[in-house]
Amino acid sequence: AQSVTQLDSQVPVFEEAPVELRCNYSSSVSVYLFWYVQYPNQGLQLLLKYLSGSTLVKGINGFEAEFNKSQTSFHLRKPSVHISDTAEYFCAVSRNAANAGGTSYGKLTFGQGTILTVHP
């Protein structure tokens, strides 16, 4: 089984400041990693994903994340945030096709979420 820990439940930051949202995962097999954003009263939108290859992944809206296998982390960063980035952010993992057998495949395991609040 896998698990995801988002280390901060809330992150307040001022506009144009950099931000890092932390995510650690635990899994006995290789996983895919995702960051989703949820704006108030909306569904989830994929920001970026790590499947394989380069450990630095760039996503939409100026976000990027770095996969660190030794530290089992996948932290999300943005060098300069905007008011419009205020939202809840979820880190998620899933097994890949090679090691997911049976009913565990097709399932995303989410972290508890981090609420990012950008102040003017």
Next chain:
Amino acid sequence: DTEVTQTPKHLVMGMTNKKSLKCEQHMGHRAMYWYKQKAKKPPELMFVYSYEKLSINESVPSRFSPECPNSSLLNLHLHALQPEDSALYLCASSHSWGALRSYNEQFFGPGTRLTVL
């Protein structure tokens, strides 16, 4: 078209009512999902359909009844719900694990906000 649509946007129902939630996608995805999300919590998986067949049921009470009439549509039938079932219900879709793109990138709809009185 990379959109998952859900109707209705909001639903208020009594504990004796029967209602249905609808989800639609036209991305050719053969896996579709229902999630329940309570406030300030992550989505919780309820059901997964693959190629129109129920693949995963996460021990959901029988008052929730999913249906997948075709590859583009997913319904969730509701009957005799309890107030604690009030939540945001999210639908998602992805390529199925039989496809080449097996990394399970899920596309989410905007959700139906359900209130049970």
